[in-house]
Amino acid sequence: METQxxxxxxxxxxxxxxxxxxxxxxxxxxxxxxxxxxxxGDDPASQTYVRNKERQATKVGIKSEVIxxxxxxxxxxxxxxVYQLNEDKTVHGILVxxxxxxHMNEQRVLRAIDYxxxxxxxxxxxxxxxxxxxxxALPCTPLGIMTLLKEYEIEIEGKNALVIGxxxxxxxxxxxxxxxxxxxxxxxxxxxxxLKELTKQADIVVAAIGRGHFITGDFLKPGAVVVDVGMxxxxxxxxxxxxxxxSAMGIASYITxxxxxxxxxxxxxxLEQTIRKVEVD
Ligand code: GUN
Numbered sequence: 302m303e304t305q306x307x308x309x310x311x312x313x314x315x316x317x318x319x320x321x322x323x324x325x326x327x328x329x330x331x332x333x334x335x336x337x338x339x340x341x342g343d344d345p346a347s348q349t350y351v352r353n354k355e356r357q358a359t360k361v362g363i364k365s366e367v368i369x370x371x372x373x374x375x376x377x378x379x380x381x382x383v384y385q386l387n388e389d390k391t392v393h394g395i396l397v398x399x400x401x402x403x404h405m406n407e408q409r410v411l412r413a414i415d416y417x418x419x420x421x422x423x424x425x426x427x428x429x430x431x432x433x434x435x436x437x438a439l440p441c442t443p444l445g446i447m448t449l450l451k452e453y454e455i456e457i458e459g460k461n462a463l464v465i466g467x468x469x470x471x472x473x474x475x476x477x478x479x480x481x482x483x484x485x486x487x488x489x490x491x492x493x494x495x496l497k498e499l500t501k502q503a504d505i506v507v508a509a510i511g512r513g514h515f516i517t518g519d520f521l522k523p524g525a526v527v528v529d530v531g532m533x534x535x536x537x538x539x540x541x542x543x544x545x546x547x548s549a550m551g552i553a554s555y556i557t558x559x560x561x562x563x564x565x566x567x568x569x570x571x572l573e574q575t576i577r578k579v580e581v582d
Pocket of ligand 1: 396397398399400421441442470567
Protein backbone atom coordinates (compact mmCIF):
# COMPACT_ATOMS: atom_id res chain seq x y z
CA MET A 302 0.00 0.00 0.00
CA GLU A 303 1.22 3.45 -0.83
CA THR A 304 1.41 5.66 2.24
CA GLN A 305 0.38 9.27 1.75
CA UNK A 306 1.74 12.06 3.91
CA UNK A 307 -0.70 14.31 5.75
CA UNK A 308 1.13 17.53 5.08
CA UNK A 309 0.24 19.82 7.94
CA UNK A 310 2.82 22.35 6.89
CA UNK A 311 1.20 22.77 3.48
CA UNK A 312 -2.31 23.17 4.90
CA UNK A 313 -1.03 25.56 7.57
CA UNK A 314 0.51 27.75 4.88
CA UNK A 315 -2.71 27.74 2.86
CA UNK A 316 -4.82 28.69 5.89
CA UNK A 317 -2.38 31.37 7.00
CA UNK A 318 -2.54 33.02 3.58
CA UNK A 319 -6.31 33.38 4.02
CA UNK A 320 -5.73 34.68 7.56
CA UNK A 321 -3.50 37.47 6.25
CA UNK A 322 -6.46 38.77 4.25
CA UNK A 323 -8.86 38.39 7.17
CA UNK A 324 -6.50 40.33 9.46
CA UNK A 325 -6.07 43.08 6.83
CA UNK A 326 -9.85 43.42 6.62
CA UNK A 327 -10.08 43.71 10.40
CA UNK A 328 -7.33 46.32 10.42
CA UNK A 329 -9.26 48.38 7.87
CA UNK A 330 -12.02 48.51 10.46
CA UNK A 331 -9.51 49.64 13.06
CA UNK A 332 -9.29 46.24 14.75
CA UNK A 333 -5.92 44.56 15.24
CA UNK A 334 -6.01 41.08 16.76
CA UNK A 335 -3.62 40.91 19.71
CA UNK A 336 -2.08 37.73 21.11
CA UNK A 337 0.06 37.66 24.23
CA UNK A 338 2.04 34.57 25.16
CA UNK A 339 3.39 34.24 28.68
CA UNK A 340 6.49 32.09 29.06
CA UNK A 341 7.80 31.32 32.51
CA GLY A 342 11.30 29.91 32.82
CA ASP A 343 13.77 28.78 30.19
CA ASP A 344 12.68 25.31 29.12
CA PRO A 345 14.32 24.99 25.68
CA ALA A 346 11.39 23.19 24.02
CA SER A 347 8.91 25.80 25.30
CA GLN A 348 11.20 28.58 24.08
CA THR A 349 11.20 27.09 20.60
CA TYR A 350 7.41 26.67 20.56
CA VAL A 351 6.86 30.22 21.77
CA ARG A 352 9.28 31.68 19.24
CA ASN A 353 7.40 29.85 16.45
CA LYS A 354 4.04 31.05 17.72
CA GLU A 355 5.26 34.64 17.81
CA ARG A 356 6.80 34.45 14.35
CA GLN A 357 3.73 32.94 12.70
CA ALA A 358 1.36 35.32 14.47
CA THR A 359 3.34 38.34 13.32
CA LYS A 360 3.43 36.96 9.78
CA VAL A 361 -0.35 36.95 9.46
CA GLY A 362 -0.56 40.47 10.92
CA ILE A 363 -1.51 39.67 14.51
CA LYS A 364 0.02 42.00 17.10
CA SER A 365 2.03 39.46 19.00
CA GLU A 366 3.78 39.90 22.29
CA VAL A 367 5.75 37.49 24.45
CA ILE A 368 6.13 38.14 28.15
CA UNK A 369 9.15 36.23 29.41
CA UNK A 370 9.29 35.73 33.16
CA UNK A 371 11.95 34.23 35.35
CA UNK A 372 11.32 30.71 36.67
CA UNK A 373 11.77 32.04 40.19
CA UNK A 374 8.73 34.36 40.19
CA UNK A 375 5.91 33.47 42.53
CA UNK A 376 2.54 32.19 41.42
CA UNK A 377 1.01 35.37 42.82
CA UNK A 378 3.26 37.50 40.58
CA UNK A 379 2.26 35.44 37.55
CA UNK A 380 -1.41 35.84 38.45
CA UNK A 381 -0.95 39.61 38.55
CA UNK A 382 0.45 39.52 35.00
CA VAL A 383 -2.56 37.48 33.86
CA TYR A 384 -5.02 39.87 35.54
CA GLN A 385 -3.43 42.82 33.75
CA LEU A 386 -3.75 41.06 30.39
CA ASN A 387 -7.39 40.28 31.18
CA GLU A 388 -7.98 44.03 31.49
CA ASP A 389 -5.94 45.05 28.44
CA LYS A 390 -8.35 45.87 25.59
CA THR A 391 -5.64 45.43 22.93
CA VAL A 392 -5.12 41.80 23.96
CA HIS A 393 -7.70 39.41 22.51
CA GLY A 394 -5.89 36.15 23.15
CA ILE A 395 -3.85 35.05 26.15
CA LEU A 396 -1.75 31.91 26.23
CA VAL A 397 0.29 30.77 29.20
CA UNK A 398 2.82 28.29 27.88
CA UNK A 399 2.85 24.95 29.71
CA UNK A 400 4.45 23.34 31.60
CA UNK A 401 4.84 25.91 34.37
CA UNK A 402 7.60 25.60 36.97
CA UNK A 403 6.79 22.98 39.58
CA HIS A 404 6.11 25.42 42.39
CA MET A 405 3.06 26.73 40.56
CA ASN A 406 -0.46 25.37 40.43
CA GLU A 407 -1.12 25.13 36.71
CA GLN A 408 -4.88 24.80 37.05
CA ARG A 409 -5.07 27.88 39.23
CA VAL A 410 -3.16 29.93 36.67
CA LEU A 411 -5.27 28.69 33.75
CA ARG A 412 -8.41 29.48 35.71
CA ALA A 413 -7.22 33.07 36.21
CA ILE A 414 -7.26 33.78 32.47
CA ASP A 415 -10.45 35.48 31.29
CA TYR A 416 -12.08 32.49 29.57
CA UNK A 417 -13.15 34.74 26.69
CA UNK A 418 -9.47 35.46 26.00
CA UNK A 419 -8.40 31.84 26.40
CA UNK A 420 -7.12 30.78 22.95
CA UNK A 421 -5.84 27.39 24.14
CA UNK A 422 -9.20 26.06 25.28
CA UNK A 423 -7.65 25.05 28.60
CA UNK A 424 -9.84 27.17 30.88
CA UNK A 425 -12.29 24.95 32.80
CA UNK A 426 -15.21 26.98 31.40
CA UNK A 427 -14.09 26.24 27.84
CA UNK A 428 -13.23 22.63 28.65
CA UNK A 429 -16.66 22.21 30.22
CA UNK A 430 -18.42 23.81 27.26
CA UNK A 431 -16.45 21.61 24.92
CA UNK A 432 -17.51 18.49 26.84
CA UNK A 433 -21.12 19.63 26.66
CA UNK A 434 -20.92 20.43 22.94
CA UNK A 435 -21.24 24.21 23.37
CA UNK A 436 -19.32 26.91 21.52
CA UNK A 437 -15.94 28.06 22.79
CA ALA A 438 -12.19 27.89 22.32
CA LEU A 439 -10.82 24.39 21.75
CA PRO A 440 -7.42 22.84 22.45
CA CYS A 441 -5.27 23.68 19.43
CA THR A 442 -3.43 20.42 18.81
CA PRO A 443 -6.45 18.11 18.54
CA LEU A 444 -8.35 20.83 16.64
CA GLY A 445 -5.45 21.06 14.19
CA ILE A 446 -5.47 17.29 13.76
CA MET A 447 -9.21 17.23 13.03
CA THR A 448 -8.75 20.05 10.50
CA LEU A 449 -5.96 18.11 8.81
CA LEU A 450 -7.99 14.87 8.67
CA LYS A 451 -10.90 16.78 7.12
CA GLU A 452 -8.65 18.42 4.51
CA TYR A 453 -7.65 14.94 3.32
CA GLU A 454 -11.29 13.77 3.49
CA ILE A 455 -10.46 10.98 5.90
CA GLU A 456 -13.55 9.18 7.06
CA ILE A 457 -14.02 9.18 10.82
CA GLU A 458 -17.61 8.05 11.30
CA GLY A 459 -17.84 4.47 12.49
CA LYS A 460 -14.05 4.00 12.53
CA ASN A 461 -12.07 2.54 15.41
CA ALA A 462 -9.90 5.39 16.66
CA LEU A 463 -7.18 4.76 19.21
CA VAL A 464 -5.70 7.70 21.10
CA ILE A 465 -2.48 6.88 22.91
CA GLY A 466 -2.02 9.42 25.70
CA UNK A 467 -4.47 10.92 28.17
CA UNK A 468 -3.22 14.47 28.75
CA UNK A 469 -5.55 17.45 29.07
CA UNK A 470 -3.72 19.12 26.18
CA UNK A 471 -3.95 16.32 23.62
CA UNK A 472 -5.25 12.88 24.59
CA UNK A 473 -8.51 13.69 26.35
CA UNK A 474 -9.73 16.42 23.96
CA UNK A 475 -8.57 14.40 20.94
CA UNK A 476 -10.68 11.42 21.97
CA UNK A 477 -13.69 13.66 22.54
CA UNK A 478 -13.38 15.32 19.12
CA UNK A 479 -13.11 11.96 17.38
CA UNK A 480 -16.14 10.75 19.32
CA UNK A 481 -18.09 13.83 18.28
CA UNK A 482 -17.37 12.91 14.69
CA UNK A 483 -18.81 9.46 15.42
CA UNK A 484 -15.67 7.36 15.77
CA UNK A 485 -15.59 4.52 18.27
CA UNK A 486 -12.81 5.62 20.57
CA UNK A 487 -10.29 3.83 22.74
CA UNK A 488 -7.84 5.67 24.98
CA UNK A 489 -4.58 3.95 25.81
CA UNK A 490 -1.92 5.20 28.24
CA UNK A 491 1.17 4.18 30.15
CA UNK A 492 -0.70 1.56 32.21
CA UNK A 493 -2.43 -0.02 29.21
CA UNK A 494 -1.70 -3.70 28.74
CA UNK A 495 -1.32 -5.21 25.29
CA LEU A 496 -1.09 -1.95 23.39
CA LYS A 497 -0.32 -3.85 20.22
CA GLU A 498 -3.66 -5.68 20.35
CA LEU A 499 -5.35 -2.28 20.37
CA THR A 500 -3.26 -0.70 17.62
CA LYS A 501 -3.85 -3.74 15.42
CA GLN A 502 -7.62 -3.03 15.53
CA ALA A 503 -7.37 0.70 15.02
CA ASP A 504 -8.34 2.42 11.76
CA ILE A 505 -7.03 5.72 13.15
CA VAL A 506 -4.12 5.93 15.60
CA VAL A 507 -3.16 9.17 17.34
CA ALA A 508 0.18 8.79 19.11
CA ALA A 509 0.76 11.33 21.90
CA ILE A 510 3.08 9.29 24.06
CA GLY A 511 6.24 11.36 24.30
CA ARG A 512 8.65 8.54 23.49
CA GLY A 513 10.61 8.64 20.27
CA HIS A 514 9.80 5.96 17.66
CA PHE A 515 7.73 4.01 20.19
CA ILE A 516 5.21 2.84 17.58
CA THR A 517 6.67 0.81 14.74
CA GLY A 518 5.04 -0.48 11.56
CA ASP A 519 4.39 -3.92 13.06
CA PHE A 520 1.96 -2.33 15.57
CA LEU A 521 -0.32 -1.07 12.80
CA LYS A 522 -3.34 -2.45 11.01
CA PRO A 523 -2.71 -2.27 7.26
CA GLY A 524 -4.34 0.87 5.90
CA ALA A 525 -4.40 2.68 9.26
CA VAL A 526 -4.36 6.47 9.39
CA VAL A 527 -1.52 7.47 11.71
CA VAL A 528 -1.24 10.84 13.44
CA ASP A 529 2.03 11.48 15.22
CA VAL A 530 1.93 14.16 17.91
CA GLY A 531 5.41 13.31 19.21
CA MET A 532 8.12 15.98 19.49
CA UNK A 533 11.09 14.06 20.86
CA UNK A 534 14.80 14.55 20.41
CA UNK A 535 16.96 11.60 19.47
CA UNK A 536 20.53 11.13 20.73
CA UNK A 537 21.78 13.57 18.08
CA UNK A 538 19.24 16.22 19.01
CA UNK A 539 17.15 15.58 15.91
CA UNK A 540 13.37 16.05 16.19
CA UNK A 541 11.60 12.70 15.98
CA UNK A 542 8.00 11.58 16.43
CA UNK A 543 6.43 8.88 18.57
CA UNK A 544 6.06 6.80 15.41
CA UNK A 545 8.89 5.24 13.47
CA UNK A 546 7.66 6.68 10.18
CA UNK A 547 10.04 4.70 8.03
CA SER A 548 8.76 1.36 9.29
CA ALA A 549 5.15 2.53 8.91
CA MET A 550 5.62 3.41 5.23
CA GLY A 551 3.80 0.88 3.07
CA ILE A 552 1.57 -0.20 5.98
CA ALA A 553 -0.27 2.99 6.94
CA SER A 554 -2.58 4.60 4.36
CA TYR A 555 -1.79 8.09 5.68
CA ILE A 556 0.75 9.39 8.16
CA THR A 557 1.75 12.81 9.50
CA UNK A 558 5.47 13.56 9.14
CA UNK A 559 7.55 14.94 12.03
CA UNK A 560 8.37 17.76 11.56
CA UNK A 561 5.79 19.26 9.18
CA UNK A 562 2.68 17.39 10.31
CA UNK A 563 0.83 18.24 13.50
CA UNK A 564 3.09 21.06 14.79
CA UNK A 565 2.27 23.69 12.14
CA UNK A 566 -1.43 22.88 12.50
CA UNK A 567 -1.35 23.55 16.25
CA UNK A 568 0.02 27.04 15.66
CA UNK A 569 -2.46 27.68 12.87
CA UNK A 570 -5.38 26.87 15.18
CA UNK A 571 -3.98 29.25 17.77
CA LEU A 572 -3.94 32.03 15.17
CA GLU A 573 -7.40 31.04 13.94
CA GLN A 574 -8.88 31.22 17.41
CA THR A 575 -7.19 34.56 18.09
CA ILE A 576 -8.52 36.11 14.88
CA ARG A 577 -11.99 34.71 15.51
CA LYS A 578 -12.15 36.44 18.89
CA VAL A 579 -11.97 39.75 17.04
CA GLU A 580 -14.17 38.78 14.08
CA VAL A 581 -17.09 37.81 16.31
CA ASP A 582 -16.75 40.79 18.64
N1 GUN B 1 2.68 23.27 25.89
C1 GUN B 1 2.70 22.33 24.92
N2 GUN B 1 1.69 22.53 24.06
C2 GUN B 1 1.01 23.60 24.50
C3 GUN B 1 -0.13 24.30 24.01
O1 GUN B 1 -0.77 23.95 23.02
N3 GUN B 1 -0.49 25.38 24.75
C4 GUN B 1 0.16 25.76 25.87
N4 GUN B 1 -0.29 26.81 26.52
N5 GUN B 1 1.21 25.14 26.34
C5 GUN B 1 1.64 24.07 25.65
